[in-house]
Amino acid sequence: MGGDTHRPSELFGPYEVFETLGAGGMARVHRAKKIGIAGFTREVALKRLLSHLAVDRSFVEAFVREAKLAVRLRHPSIAHIYELGKVGDTYFISMEYVEGHDLRDVLRELARERQRMPIDVAIAILLELCDALDYAHTRTDDLTGEPLGIVHRDISPSNLVVTEGGHLKVIDFGIAKATPRELATQSGRLKGKFGYMSPEALRTQATDARSDLFSVGVVAHEMLTTRRLFGGNHTYDTLRRIHREEIPPPSAINPEVPAALDSAVLIALERDPDDRFQSAEEMRAALYRVALERSLAVTSDQVAAYLDDLMGEPVEIILEAAPADDEDDDWMFETDVESVPEIDPVEEPTLIEEAVVGAPPAPRPPAMVDLSHITPLERSALDALLEDEPSRP
Ligand SMILES: Nc1ncnc2c1ncn2[C@@H]1O[C@H](COP(=O)(O)OP(=O)(O)OP(=O)(O)O)[C@@H](O)[C@H]1O
Ligand SMILES: [Mg+2]
Secondary structure, eight states: OOOTTSOOSEEETTEEEEEEEEEOSSEEEEEEEEEOGGGOEEEEEEEEEOHHHHTOHHHHHHHHHHHHHHTTOOOTTBOOEEEEEEETTEEEEEEEOOOEEEHHHHHHHHHHTTOOOOHHHHHHHHHHHHHHHHHHHTOBOTTTOOBOOOOOSOOSGGGEEEETTSOEEEOOTTOOOOOHHHHHTSOHHHHGGGGGOOHHHHTTOOOOHHHHHHHHHHHHHHHHHSSOSSOOSOHHHHHHHHHTSOOOOGGGTOTTSOHHHHHHHHHHTOSSGGGSOSSHHHHHHHHHHHHHHTTOOOOHHHHHHHHHHHHOSOOOOOOSOOOSOGGGOTTOOOOOSSOOOOOOTTSOOOOOSOOTTOOOOTTSOOOOOOOTTOOHHHHHHHHHHHOSOOOOO
């Protein structure tokens, strides 16, 4: 267990707060300890909602509603949510603290080392991911038997952690996610998330479990190629690629990828949800066939040993943005458009200009916008892509 010799940096309700694990556009995450009676402690990841989101009632309602569903998920490949609460004005979720490496860091390290993940390791991780999704997508209400309709909506490398034991854990299940409209007006960090969203999620049409499978397809493609598939410096470019650009089979970049795996990834990446795998179970079956074909025999110990070896050296954070057109650089992997190592929740975001997709509803404070690189033409195209957004469910 990490760093007990550290002194907590602060106290937050019943939690002692230790080092920062990461920061996204929505929250900041710390390792923390919940102090109980008689010296009982529990190590957790404490995710505190950024203050500007806490004043948005509809967001908070979604945050609470989804956490209430997610708390029911109990699966070895899903980080468990322990508690949802509020201390002062700050909403928080405490969840299982997962020791390991998130796939964003793994992919960056692979890019830095100019390496590719062994195909069998990628398949082993993807099988566990499909397993976790199948479980969550098919949960039903205990009393009524009705499907709960749980969709992750943010399957992306930063939410997939490979544990020290070599198993996958999906984090942030059921935590309310920013909508495309909010993403468009947010910092570069959050905009990096666009590159993993399905076309229907970007259009904010009703999404179902198949939307997660598209995201799995993107992650799988990137794991097999060490290259961003859709993400880039420019939001408009990312959106255009997701909607229209021809998707190369992973083997076009990494010749070691077998045809059956190419085909599984491309089916997951079908733009029309009806043409995709219809369930995580179906996708897992396809991957399983690939595994059988290869007589795959990767154990979790081997996955762990491989990652230990790869990640042994401290990861050097890549600060430069990827080139706008990374066609010439097969190895560039960069999830964030800009690096945001720390976000202070007490600091309100700076208003730069009015949001591109219309004024946000009160009482949300003015949105952050960094669309300096977007031309008026792209701006109207972006508007068109994001139009007709229904209100948050
Ligand atoms: N339960 C956890 N255990 C260990 N590390 C975690 C946990 N939750 C988050 N982290 C770390 O913190 C990082 C940032 O998490 P956070 O969810 O705030 O941002 P994100 O994943 O980039 O964005 P998103 O809001 O879309 O999930 C993760 O990538 C991961 O490395
Ligand atoms: Mg996350």
